[in-house]
Amino acid sequence: MKFYISTTGIKRVTISNTSTGGGGGGGGGKGATVAGTGAAAARGRLTSRTVLPLVLVLGIVLPFLFVRVAFLVLESASSTSCSSAIDCIGWRLFSGGDTSQRLREELTRALMEVKDGNSLEGGIEGSLDSFNELVKEMTSKQQDIKAFAFKTKAMLLGMEQKVQSAKKRELMYWYLASRGVPKSLHCLCLKLAEEYAVNAMARSRLPSPEHVSRLADTSFHHVVLLTDNVLAASVVVSSTVANAANPEKLVFHILTDKKTYTPMHAWFAINSIKSAAVEVKGLHQYDWSQEVNVGVKQMLEIHRLIWSHYYKNLKEENFEYDGEHRSCLEALNPSCLSLMNHLRIYIPELFPDLNKIVFLDDDVVVQHDISSLWTLDLNGKVVGAVVDSWCGENCCPGRKYKDYLNFSHPIISSNLNQDRCAWLSGMNVFDLAAWRRTNITTSYHKWLKLSLNSGLTLWQPGVLPPALLAFEGYVHPIDPLWHVAGLGYRSPSAGGEILEAAAVLHFNGPAKPWLEIGSPEVRSLWNRHNQNRR
Numbered sequence: 450m451k452f453y454i455s456t457t458g459i460k461r462v463t464i465s466n467t468s469t470g471g472g473g474g475g476g477g478g479k480g481a482t483v484a485g486t487g488a489a490a491a492r493g494r495l496t497s498r499t500v501l502p503l504v505l506v507l508g509i510v511l512p513f514l515f516v517r518v519a520f521l522v523l524e525s526a527s528s529t530s531c532s533s534a535i536d537c538i539g540w541r542l543f544s545g546g547d548t549s550q551r552l553r554e555e556l557t558r559a560l561m562e563v564k565d566g567n568s569l570e571g572g573i574e575g576s577l578d579s580f581n582e583l584v585k586e587m588t589s590k591q592q593d594i595k596a597f598a599f600k601t602k603a604m605l606l607g608m609e610q611k612v613q614s615a616k617k618r619e620l621m622y623w624y625l626a627s628r629g630v631p632k633s634l635h636c637l638c639l640k641l642a643e644e645y646a647v648n649a650m651a652r653s654r655l656p657s658p659e660h661v662s663r664l665a666d667t668s669f670h671h672v673v674l675l676t677d678n679v680l681a682a683s684v685v686v687s688s689t690v691a692n693a694a695n696p697e698k699l700v701f702h703i704l705t706d707k708k709t710y711t712p713m714h715a716w717f718a719i720n721s722i723k724s725a726a727v728e729v730k731g732l733h734q735y736d737w738s739q740e741v742n743v744g745v746k747q748m749l750e751i752h753r754l755i756w757s758h759y760y761k762n763l764k765e766e767n768f769e770y771d772g773e774h775r776s777c778l779e780a781l782n783p784s785c786l787s788l789m790n791h792l793r794i795y796i797p798e799l800f801p802d803l804n805k806i807v808f809l810d811d812d813v814v815v816q817h818d819i820s821s822l823w824t825l826d827l828n829g830k831v832v833g834a835v836v837d838s839w840c841g842e843n844c845c846p847g848r849k850y851k852d853y854l855n856f857s858h859p860i861i862s863s864n865l866n867q868d869r870c871a872w873l874s875g876m877n878v879f880d881l882a883a884w885r886r887t888n889i890t891t892s893y894h895k896w897l898k899l900s901l902n903s904g905l906t907l908w909q910p911g912v913l914p915p916a917l918l919a920f921e922g923y924v925h926p927i928d929p930l931w932h933v934a935g936l937g938y939r940s941p942s943a944g945g946e947i948l949e950a951a952a953v954l955h956f957n958g959p960a961k962p963w964l965e966i967g968s969p970e971v972r973s974l975w976n977r978h979n980q981n982r983r
Contacts, residue, residue, distance in 0.1 A: 624778045626966050627959035634680055634963060637981060641679065641712035644719065651715035660700075660726035665802035669700045669726075670823045673796065675789045676811035677709040679716050680963055680981055686717075688815040688978040690725050695820060699725040702800065706789060707733045720980060732788075741798055744894060748791055751897045756785055756910040779959065785910040794893050794916070797881050804882045809953070810875040812937065812961055814975045817952040822878050822931070830925035831887060833878035835932040836870050839947050845870035848934075853914040855907055860899065865921070872924050874913050875955035876932040883923075893919035936971045937961060948974065 644651040656664070663669050672689065676682050682703055690696045705713050710731035717727050737745075760781055784790055792799070793808065800806065807822050809815075827833050838844045850856075851867035896918045900907040908914035933943050933951035937958025948954065954974060960967035962975035 620778070623966060624959055627961065627964060628783060629964075631963060631965075633981075634678075638679060638709070638712040641715040645711040645715040648715070648719075651718050653718045655714060655717055655729050656700075656726040657721070663700045663726045664702075664728055666700075667802075667804050670698045670820060671800075671803050671806045672699060672701045673800065673806045673808050674701065674703045674811060675705075675792055676703065677706050677787075677789055678811050678963075679709065679713050680979070681811035681961075682713065683716060683720070683980055684814055684962075684975060684978045685809050685811060686722065686725075686727060687980060689809075689819065690722055691978065692815055692817050693725075693820060694818045696722075696724040698820065701725060701727045702806075703727065703729045704789075704792070704799065705729065705731055707731050710734075732792075735799070738798075741795065744890075745788075745792070745795070748794070748894065748897060749786070749788060751901050752791060752910065753786055755900065755905045755908075756781070758905040759910050781910065782959075785912070790912045793912070794890055794919070796879060797884050797890070800881065804880070806879050806881060808877045808879055810955065810957075812956040813875050814954050814956075814962070814978055815952065816949075816954060816974070819931075819952055825878055825927065827878065827880050827883070827925040829883065831880055831884045831889065831923040832872070832920055833925045833927045834872035834874070835876075835929050835934075836872045836924065836926040837929055838870070839929040839933060839943060839951075848873075850917065853908055853911070853917060855909075858903065858907055860903065861907060865918075871913065871917055872920075872926075873932050873934050873955065874916065875934055875957055876953040878927070887923065889919050889923060936974075937967065939968065 641651070674682055674685060682705075686701055686703075689701075690699060693699055703713065703717070710729070710733070714729045717729055721727075763781065796806070796808070805823060807819065822833070825833055836845075848871045849867065850865055850869045850871055853871060854861045854865065854867075856862045856865075856867045893915055896907075896915050900915070930947075930950050930952060932953045932955060933947060934955040934957050935942060936948075936954055937956040937960045939960065943951070948971070954971075956962045956967070956971075956975065962972045963979075
C-alpha cells in the first residue's frame, strides 16, 4: 500500500504483488515501476535546481523593466507621433537608436507647420518672455511638440519686436545727439564774441593790409567756405595750409551769417595765419540786388515746404529699422534748411571777381596738397567732382540718383537714370567763368517751382537733389582719391590705406568730427588739426 499527496488530499493506493506473467513478468513490472520512480525524481531535481536562479534573475530585471515602461508611458502621454501610448512604447522599445531620429523628424515637422502658419495660437501678446518661462509652461501643462513650436515662435517674434523697437529708439537717440551743439563749441563762440568786444586784436582787419590785393587776384588759389561753425572752419583752414606746397598762394574766403561773424572774425584775427590770406565776411555786409534777394527768399521757402511735407509724412509712418529710413532721418537734418548750405548756388554772384575756386564744406579735413586742383582741366564743364568712388566704377553705395530723387514720378524717371552715381559735393572745383555762361542758377529755380507744383514729392529734403538736376551735363569727373566721403557714419567703408591716400576726407553724415558719437579712429584724423584742443 502506498500513499501520495494530491490537491484533494491524501489518497491510499493498494498495490498487488500478483503478476499476470509469472515470476519473470513480476520482475519486469517491478523494474518498470522503479524506472518510472527514478525519472520522476530526476525531473524534480532539475526543476528545483532551475527555479531558484530564474527567480533571482527576474527579481533583478523586473524592477528595471517596470521603471523603463513607466517612463515610456509618461513620455508617450504628450507625444503626437503615436496613435496611442502602447504604440509609442512599442516603437521606443524595439526601435533602439531610432528614437532620437524620430523625435528630430517630429520636431522638424512641427516647426515647419508653425512656419507655414499665418497665425499664432494666443497671439504674440500672450507670448512668454524667457526660456525659463517656456520650460515651466511646457512641463506643467504637458503640451505636445506642436504647442511647443507655436509658443517658441510667439516668444521669438515678441523678442524680435523688442529688438527692432530698441534699435529704432537707439537710432533716433543717435540722430538726436548729432543735432546738438556741444557745450565746448557753444562756449567757444561766447568767449570769442567777448574777445571781439574787449580785445582790439580780435577786431583787427582781415585780411591784413598787405594781403588785401590778393582777394581779387585770379593768379592765387582761392578757397571758399560757407559756414557758421567756427571750430570747423579753423580745421579746414589749418589743415589746408599745413599740407600746402605753397601756402602763400592760398586765399580763403569765409562767408558766415550775422550771429557768427564776430566770433569767426575774432578767431582768425587772434589765430592769424602769416603765409595765407583769410577773409571773413558776413552776409549782412553784402549789398544784395533785388533779384538775388527775391530768389534767395523763394528758394528758402520752397526748401522749408519740402522739409515740412517730408517730416509730416514720416511722422505718420510706423517705420522699422532699415537703410531707407536712416536716409529719411538724415534728410530731416535741420542743416537742410540752413541758408549757408543753400547759398552755394549763388557763388558766382557772391564772388563776381573770381574765375576759378575750390569749394570746401566745413566738415572736411585736408590731408595733402591740393594746389593742382586750380590747374585741372574741366573740359568746358562747370564743376569738377568725384563721381565714382574709390572702390571702382559705378561703386557708390547709398548715393545713387535713386537715393535722392523720386523715380516714381514721371518727370524724374523720364530724364535720369536711377542707378547713376551722384557726384560728391563736399569738395568741388568750380569754373565760375563757365558757370556764368550757363543758365544753371535759373534751371535750379525752375526745378524748385516744378517741385512746388508737383506736390513737393520730386526729391528728399537737402541741398544736393536739386543741384543734381540743375548741374546735369555740367559735371567733370575727377580722381576718386581727391575726395573720400562717408566718414560721418558709424562704420566708414574706406580702409586705412584709402584714408591715408585721400587728399580730402569728408565727414558727411550725422557723426560730425566735433561730436563724441563719431568713430575715434577717424575723428583722430580731424582732431590733429583742431587748434582748440591744444
